Amino acid sequence: MSGGLPRRRLLGLAGAGVALAGAGAAVGAVAAAPRPPEVEGASSLTGAVPFHGEHQAGITTAAQDRMHFVAFDVKTTKREELVALLKEWTEAAVRMTAGQEAVDGGAVGGSAEAPPKDTGEALDLPPSALTITIGFGPSLFDGRFGLADRRPAALIDLPRFPGDDLDPNRSGGDLCVQACANDPQVAVHAIRNLARIGFGRVSVRWSQLGFGRTSSTTRAQATPRNMFGFKDGTRNVKAEESDVLRDHVWVSEEDGPDWLVGGTYLVARRIRMHIEIWDRTSLREQEEIVGRKKGTGAALGQVDEFDEMDLHVKGAGGLPVIGVDAHIRLASHEELGGARILRRGYNFTDGSDGLGHLDAGLFFVCFNRDSRTRFVPMQNALASRDKMMEYLEHTGSGHFAVPPGVREGGFWGDTLFR
Amino acid sequence: MSGGLPRRRLLGLAGAGVALAGAGAAVGAVAAAPRPPEVEGASSLTGAVPFHGEHQAGITTAAQDRMHFVAFDVKTTKREELVALLKEWTEAAVRMTAGQEAVDGGAVGGSAEAPPKDTGEALDLPPSALTITIGFGPSLFDGRFGLADRRPAALIDLPRFPGDDLDPNRSGGDLCVQACANDPQVAVHAIRNLARIGFGRVSVRWSQLGFGRTSSTTRAQATPRNMFGFKDGTRNVKAEESDVLRDHVWVSEEDGPDWLVGGTYLVARRIRMHIEIWDRTSLREQEEIVGRKKGTGAALGQVDEFDEMDLHVKGAGGLPVIGVDAHIRLASHEELGGARILRRGYNFTDGSDGLGHLDAGLFFVCFNRDSRTRFVPMQNALASRDKMMEYLEHTGSGHFAVPPGVREGGFWGDTLFR
Numbered sequence: 001m002s003g004g005l006p007r008r009r010l011l012g013l014a015g016a017g018v019a020l021a022g023a024g025a026a027v028g029a030v031a032a033a034p035r036p037p038e039v040e041g042a043s044s045l046t047g048a049v050p051f052h053g054e055h056q057a058g059i060t061t062a063a064q065d066r067m068h069f070v071a072f073d074v075k076t077t078k079r080e081e082l083v084a085l086l087k088e089w090t091e092a093a094v095r096m097t098a099g100q101e102a103v104d105g106g107a108v109g110g111s112a113e114a115p116p117k118d119t120g121e122a123l124d125l126p127p128s129a130l131t132i133t134i135g136f137g138p139s140l141f142d143g144r145f146g147l148a149d150r151r152p153a154a155l156i157d158l159p160r161f162p163g164d165d166l167d168p169n170r171s172g173g174d175l176c177v178q179a180c181a182n183d184p185q186v187a188v189h190a191i192r193n194l195a196r197i198g199f200g201r202v203s204v205r206w207s208q209l210g211f212g213r214t215s216s217t218t219r220a221q222a223t224p225r226n227m228f229g230f231k232d233g234t235r236n237v238k239a240e241e242s243d244v245l246r247d248h249v250w251v252s253e254e255d256g257p258d259w260l261v262g263g264t265y266l267v268a269r270r271i272r273m274h275i276e277i278w279d280r281t282s283l284r285e286q287e288e289i290v291g292r293k294k295g296t297g298a299a300l301g302q303v304d305e306f307d308e309m310d311l312h313v314k315g316a317g318g319l320p321v322i323g324v325d326a327h328i329r330l331a332s333h334e335e336l337g338g339a340r341i342l343r344r345g346y347n348f349t350d351g352s353d354g355l356g357h358l359d360a361g362l363f364f365v366c367f368n369r370d371s372r373t374r375f376v377p378m379q380n381a382l383a384s385r386d387k388m389m390e391y392l393e394h395t396g397s398g399h400f401a402v403p404p405g406v407r408e409g410g411f412w413g414d415t416l417f418r
Numbered sequence: 419m420s421g422g423l424p425r426r427r428l429l430g431l432a433g434a435g436v437a438l439a440g441a442g443a444a445v446g447a448v449a450a451a452p453r454p455p456e457v458e459g460a461s462s463l464t465g466a467v468p469f470h471g472e473h474q475a476g477i478t479t480a481a482q483d484r485m486h487f488v489a490f491d492v493k494t495t496k497r498e499e500l501v502a503l504l505k506e507w508t509e510a511a512v513r514m515t516a517g518q519e520a521v522d523g524g525a526v527g528g529s530a531e532a533p534p535k536d537t538g539e540a541l542d543l544p545p546s547a548l549t550i551t552i553g554f555g556p557s558l559f560d561g562r563f564g565l566a567d568r569r570p571a572a573l574i575d576l577p578r579f580p581g582d583d584l585d586p587n588r589s590g591g592d593l594c595v596q597a598c599a600n601d602p603q604v605a606v607h608a609i610r611n612l613a614r615i616g617f618g619r620v621s622v623r624w625s626q627l628g629f630g631r632t633s634s635t636t637r638a639q640a641t642p643r644n645m646f647g648f649k650d651g652t653r654n655v656k657a658e659e660s661d662v663l664r665d666h667v668w669v670s671e672e673d674g675p676d677w678l679v680g681g682t683y684l685v686a687r688r689i690r691m692h693i694e695i696w697d698r699t700s701l702r703e704q705e706e707i708v709g710r711k712k713g714t715g716a717a718l719g720q721v722d723e724f725d726e727m728d729l730h731v732k733g734a735g736g737l738p739v740i741g742v743d744a745h746i747r748l749a750s751h752e753e754l755g756g757a758r759i760l761r762r763g764y765n766f767t768d769g770s771d772g773l774g775h776l777d778a779g780l781f782f783v784c785f786n787r788d789s790r791t792r793f794v795p796m797q798n799a800l801a802s803r804d805k806m807m808e809y810l811e812h813t814g815s816g817h818f819a820v821p822p823g824v825r826e827g828g829f830w831g832d833t834l835f836r
Contacts, residue, residue, distance in 0.1 A: 066602075066629070068767070073774075107647055108713035112702040119697055120647020120712055121765075124640065169772055184602075184629040184645075188767050192645075192776060196697045203774030209767055211484070211602040211627065222542065225603075227610075228540020229525055279537055279614045284530040294538055295526035347539075349486070349606055349627055350768060354587055356491075356621030358610060360761075 045182045048127035051097045053405040054262055055250065058180055059342065059367050060239040062218045066184040067210035067346045068191045069268065069363065069399055071137070071173025072202040079145045083417050085201050089134070089194055090411040101125035102193040119196060122189035130181040132190055134412045135266045135400025140174045150416060152257050154265060154370045156400045161383040163394065170270055170396030173205045178266070178365065180344075184209070206396065208270060210346020210363045217344060222303065223297060225346030227273050227347050227360050228391075230290050231297030234305055235332070237342040248340040248374060249367055251404075259415035262404030264367045267341075267375045270348075270396030273361035278391045289387045291326030299328060311335070327388045330381045339374040361392075373400060379398040463600045466545035469515045471823040472680055473668065476549030476598055477760065477785050478657035480636045484602040485628035485764045486609045487686065487781065488621040489555070489591025497563045501835050503619050507552070507612055508829040517545035520611035537614060542609035548599040550608055550832045553684045553818025558592045570675050572683060572788045573819045579801040581812065588688055588814030591623045596684070596783065598762075602627070605609055624814065626688060628764020628781045635762060641715060641723065645691050645765050645778050646809075648708050649715030652723055653750070655760040666758040666792060667785055669822075675832035680822030682785045685793045688766075688814030691779035696809045707805045709744030717746060729753070736757060745806045748799045757792040759784040779810075789817060 049057050074082060092102040101107060101118035110117055115327050134377055141151035179190040188209070214226045215233040219240050226232040246252070251260045278286070283294060289308070292299055299309030301321040311329055315321040322329050333340045343365065349360040366373040383389060403413050430558050467475050486538040492500060511518040525538035528679060559569035586708050597608040606627070613622055632644045637658050644650040664670075669678045695705070701712060709727070710717055717727030719739040729747055733739040740747050751758045762785065767778040786792040801807060 052518050070776075071769075108701065108711070110701065112705075115698050116647070116701050116704070116712070118647075119645075119693070121643045121645055122635070123643060123647070123713070170769075185765065188629065188765075188778070192693065192778070195776065196694070199694070199698075204770045204776055205774075207767070207770045207776060208629070209629065209769070211606065211629070225539045225541060227537075227539055229534070229536075229541070273611065275537070276614070276617070280533050280617075282531050283526065283528065283534050287530075293526070294534070295541070347603065347606075349625070351588075351627075352488075352622045352625045356623075358488075358613065358622055358625060360610070361604070 014299075014396065044129065046126040046128055048098050049129050049131050051094045051132075051406065052408050055405045056131075056133045056263075056402060057097070057201055057405075058133035058178055059249070059264060059402070060217055060245065061129070061131050061180070061342070062221055062239070063213045063215050063344055064129050064131070064180040065182045065211070067178065067180045067363070068184070068187040068207065069178050069210070069365070070176065070191045070195070070207040071205045072175040072177070072195075072198065072383055073205045074140065074144070074174040074202050076201045077144050079417075081201055082145055085198055086417070088197050090406060092193060092197055093190075093412070094131040096122075096190050096193065097127065097130045097132060099125075099130075102197065104110060119189065119193055121192075122186050125186050126185055128181040128183040130179065130186050130334055132194075133178040133180075133266075133402065135176040135178075135402045136416070137173050137175065137398065137400050139172065141387060147416070150257060150259065153258055153417045154255070154372055154399050155399065156372060156376075158267070158371070158399050159376065159380075161379050161394065163383050163389055163392075164397070165239050165393050166397050170206045170208075171398060173398055173400075175202065176268070176398060176400045184211070191269040208348060208363050208396075209350075210348050212344045212347040214347055214362060215343045217342065225247050226362055227275055228278055228286070228290070230286075230292060230294055231305060232345075232362075233343050234292075234297055235328075237340055245342070248369055249251075249342050251369055255370065259418070260401055260403060264361060264402045265371045266370060266398075266400045266402050267364075267366050267368070267371055268396070268398040268400075269364040269394055271362045271364055272359065272393040272395050274357075274391045274393065275360055276357050281391075288323055289327060291322045291328035300326075323387075325385050325387045327382070329388050330386050331378060336378055336381065339377060341368040341374050341378065362381065367402065428765070437536075462547060464544040464546055464716040466516050467547050467549050469550075469824065470826050472679075473823045474549075474551045475515070475823075476551035476596055477507050477667070477682065477762070477820070478635055478663065479547070479549050479598070480639055480657070481631045481633050481762055482547050482549070482598040482601045483631055484605055485596065485598045485781070486602070486605040486625065487594065487596050487783070488609045488613070488625040489623045490593045490595070490613075490616065491623045492558065492562070492592040492620050494606075494619045495562050496836075500563055501614055501831075503836070504831050505829045506615050508824060510611060510615055511550040511608075511830070514540075514608050514611065515545065515548045517543075517548075520615065537607065537611055539610075540604050541666070543601055543604050546599040546601040546604040548597065548604050548608060550612075551596040551598075551684075551820065553594040553596075553820045554834070555591050555593065555816065555818050557590065565834070568675060568677065570678055570819050572645075572673070572710065572790055573817065574790060574794075576685070576789070576817050577794065577814060578814065579797050579817050580816070581801050581807055583811050583813055584815050585813050588624045588626075589816060591816055591818075593620065594684065594686070594816060594818045602629070613806050617823075626766060626781050626814075627768075632763045632765055632780060633761045635760065644780055645693055646696055646704070646708070648704075648710060648712055649723060650763075650780075652710075652715055655758055662758060663760070666787055669787055673788065678819055678821060682787060682820045683789045683793075684820050685782075685784050685786070685789055685819045686814070686816040687782040687812055687816075689780045689782055690777065690811040690813050691776055692775075692811065694775050694811045706741055707745060709740045709746035718796060729833075741805075742805050743805045745800070745804050748804050749796060754796055754799065754827055757795060759786040759792050759796065785820065790795045811828060
C-alpha cells in the first residue's frame with residue numbers, strides 16, 4: 001500500500017464488501033494527482049479529498065452522496081482549551097479525510113487498558129471522499145473566549161422569516177461541523193470521533209443525517225431530485241465558475257474581517273416538507289409552483305434541463321409562463337439583484353411525526369459571501385411569496401462563519417485565534 | 419434498453435451522477451441471469467432482485483447497504499379495502515423492485531390535472547437491489563378483518579425483557595414494510611409511495627432509517643461493523659446454509675399455520691447504544707464484553723475472524739477466555755440449545771438526544787421460524803446476563819409474521835385472505 005494510500009483496507013463501495021481487486025492503485029492515483037483548481041474530489045467515489053488548501057473542502061467539492069451535520073455547544077470557558085481542541089480536531093480531520101483513524105494508535109493499536117482513540121466503525125472503509133468543514137456560530141463571539149470584537153458584521157443573528165417554526169433544539173450552536181462522504185458510515189464516524197475527542201469541552205447540541213444530496217456542485221454531476229420529486233439545483237453555482245465563486249461565495253479582503261478572508265458563511269435550514277399534501281397536488285400545480293417540468297427539469301417554456309429560463313415569456317392570457325410566485329423565479333439572481341448562493345443540501349427522513357406521516361424534507365445548506373445580501377433577501381422573497389411555502393415548514397436554523405482553508409501545519413480557526 | 423432492463427435511466431451508484439457508460443448491458447445481464455438458489459441479488463449493487471419466489475426477497479438476499487423500515491396502522495375496518503390495498507401494494511412493489519415507477523403512468527405520464535401516481539424522487543435511479551418485504555403484526559388479527567382465528571400461535575406479544583424501555587410510538591403496528599436498497603433514496607421512495615397509495619387506509623405509525631448494514635447474509639459479503647466499532651454478525655446464518663434456513667428461519671408445514679408456510683417471523687428492536695460511555699471503556703473491557711478482538715473480529719483465543727470459537731478454553735486463573743457473560747457466548751446456539759436466527763440489522767443515527775449526545779445505535783432485525791423458541795430465549799439470556807446491556811437501551815420493538823413469497827399473479831398475504 002504505497003503512494004499515499006490510506007492504511008485502511010480498500011473494500012467495495014459503502015460496505016458492499018466486494019473487494020476492489022486492483023483498485024488500490026487507481027484510488028491512490030486519484031488522491032495523489034494534481035487536482036484542477038476548485039474542482040476537488042470530483043473523480044472518485046472512494047478516494048481521498050485533500051484537506052489542506054486555500055478554502056476548506058466540502059464547499060466546492062463535488063457534492064458527496066451522504067452527510068452528517070452537527071452543531072456543538074462549547075462547554076469549556078477557557079480560550080486555551082478551545083484552541084487546544086481545534087488543534088486536536090484538525091489533526092483528526094487531516095487523518096480521517098485521508099482514510100486513516102482519528103488518532104494515531106487508533107482503535108486497536110494502543111494500550112488494552114485504555115479506551116481506544118478511534119471508535120472503529122470505519123476501520124475497513126476507504127476515504128469515501130470524506131470532507132469535514134467547520135463553522136463558527138454567532139454565540140462563539142459572546143465574550144467567553146475574548147472574541148467579542150472579532151465577530152464578523154455579516155455573522156448576524158438571522159431574522160425571523162415569515163412562517164418560521166424553529167425548534168431551538170435544532171437551531172444555533174457555537175460550532176458546526178459538516179461531514180460529507182459517499183459512505184454514510186464514514187461521515188457518521190467522523191462526527192462521532194470529533195464528539196469523542198471533544199468530550200468535556202463540547203457537547204452535541206443537534207445533529208442531522210442527510211441521506212441523499214440535492215445539489216450538484218460540479219458540471220460533471222447529474223442534478224439529483226428532492227423529496228418533491230423535482231430536480232433541485234439546476235442553476236446552482238458550480239465549482240468551475242471561479243468568477244461567480246469569487247463574487248458570491250468567498251469572503252474577500254474588501255469584505256473582511258481579515259481572519260475570514262478565503263472563508264464563507266454557511267446557512268443551514270431544516271425544512272420539513274409536507275410530502276403527503278404535496279403528493280395530493282396535481283402535476284400542473286406542482287410544476288407551476290416550482291416553475292419547472294417534473295420529468296426533464298426544464299424551466300417552463302423550455303425543452304431541456306439546462307436551457308436558459310425565460311422569465312419574460314408570456315403564455316395564454318398574457319400571463320408569464322413562469323408565474324410571478326414560482327419558486328425558480330423568486331430564487332433567481334435575476335430577481336434578486338444578482339445575488340447568488342452555492343447550495344449543498346441533503347434529503348432527510350427522521351422517522352415519523354406521530355400524526356401518521358413521515359418526518360421528511362430538505363436539510364438546506366448554502367454557502368455565501370455575505371448572508372445579509374444573499375441568503376436573507378432570497379429567503380425573505382421565498383418565505384413571503386413562494387407558493388411552495390404552503391408545503392414547507394422551517395424547523396431548524398443555523399448561521400456560521402466558515403474560516404478559510406487550513407495551510408499545512410495550521411489548524412481550524414488559526415487566523416481567528418492568532 | 420432491451421433484455422428486461424428497467425426504463426429508468428442508469429446513472430452512477432447512489433446518485434453519484436457519473437453515467438455508467440456501457441453498464442446497462444451488465445446490469446441487465448445480472449437481472450436476467452438465473453440465480454443460484456437462496457442467494458438473490460448477491461452480484462450487483464445497482465441491478466434488480468426478483469420479487470416473486472418461494473420466499474419474500476429481503477431475507478436471504480445479500481444484505482443491502484441501506485434500509486427504510488415502516489410500521490403502519492390500518493385505518494380502514496373493511497376487509498375488502500385491506501385486501502385491495504395489499505393487491506395495489508404488490509403491484510407497486512413488483513414495479514419498484516424492477517426499477518420502475520410505483521404505478522404505470524407514474525410521475526409525469528398521467529393527466530396534468532391529477533396528482534402524479536409516483537412521487538418522482540427515484541426517477542433517475544437504477545433498481546439498486548431494492549427489496550420490499552411485508553409483515554403482519556399481532557394486532558392485525560384482533561378481529562377487525564375476520565382474522566382472529568388465523569393468528570399464528572408463534573405470533574406472540576413479545577414479553578417484557580429486563581431493561582426494556584420501549585416507546586409505544588416506536589413499537590408495534592398492524593403491518594410492517596422493510597425496504598432495503600443500496601441507494602437510500604430508492605428505499606425511502608419505496609416506503610413513501612406505499613404510504614401514498616395507502617392514504618386513508620393506513621397511516622404511518624413509526625419508521626426508521628438505517629444508514630449502514632450490520633449483517634452479512636451471504637458468504638461473499640464482508641462482515642460490517644456496528645456503532646461499537648466491532649464486526650457484527652460473523653456467525654450469522656448465511657443464504658448458502660439451506661439446512662440451517664430450513665431448520666431455523668422458514669415456517670414449515672409442521673409448524674403451520676398453512677397460510678404462513680414458507681414465511682417467517684420478523685423481530686425488530688430499536689436499540690439505542692450509549693456510544694459515549696462505550697467510548698470511555700478500555701479496549702480490554704470492550705473485547706471481553708463482546709468476546710471478540712476489535713481489530714480482526716476473531717473470537718477471543720482465536721486468530722482469524724472465521725476461526726471456530728472455543729467456549730471451553732481456559733486462560734490465566736482457570737477462567738474461560740470467552741467470559742460467562744460475553745455477548746457472543748450468550749448469543750451462541752451452543753448455549754441456546756441450538757437456536758439460531760438470521761440477523762439483518764442496520765446502524766442508525768437519529769439526531770441527538772437533547773442531553774449532549776448523538777441518538778445512535780442498532781436497528782436490530784432478525785428472521786426466525788418461531789420467535790418463542792429462538793429470539794425470545796436469546797433475548798432473555800442477553801437482557802439478563804449480557805455485560806453489554808449496560809451500554810444498551812431497547813427503545814422500540816415489533817413482531818410480525820412474514821408471509822411466504824408471492825407467486826406470479828398473486829399478492830402479499832393472498833394465502834391468509836384466501
